[in-house]
Amino acid sequence: MFILSLTYTAELSEVDRHIEPHMDWVKNGYDRGVFLASGRKNPRTGGVILARGTRAEIEAIVAVDPFTIHGVxxxxxxxxxxxxxxxxxxxxxx
Incomplete structure (x- = not known):
């Protein structure tokens, strides 16, 4: 199992510009059976995802997250x- 801990590197207003495609990406992870649980950090500085698969699979999935692509x-x-x-x-x- 993998713990994916993401930390925002941009202002929340910039993060929010990409939230809808990011949530589509999250849904796809669940649909594929890779993501087991997810949620925002409190305070809102990022999020956490519990996932399963190989490291190579997880790294490939993270690489196509809109948050990664847009550098937020x-x-x-x-x-x-x-x-x-x-x-x-x-x-x-x-």
């Missing part, structure tokens, strides 16, 4: 070997 956010990609979960979240260990 940077990503930190952290791989996690999940070994234990709460009941109902066993799928995260795959």
């Amino acid at each position: 956010a940077d990503y930190e990609i952290t791989e996690v070997a999940v070994t234990r979960t709460a009941p109902g979240l066993e799928g995260l260990t795959q």
Whole structure:
């Protein structure tokens, strides 16, 4: 599993110009079965996505995020070997 932590590198007004295509990109990640959970950081300085796949797949997906393309956010990609979960979240260990 991967934790994608994105941090805005532009003013929120510039980020907001790209929010709709970014959300389409997020939806596509869910539709493809790659994204497991996502949301905004609080305070609103970026967001976090839980994802599955290979590092190469994740890096390729991040590369086509409109936030990446337009340079309004940077990503930190952290791989996690999940070994234990709460009941109902066993799928995260795959």
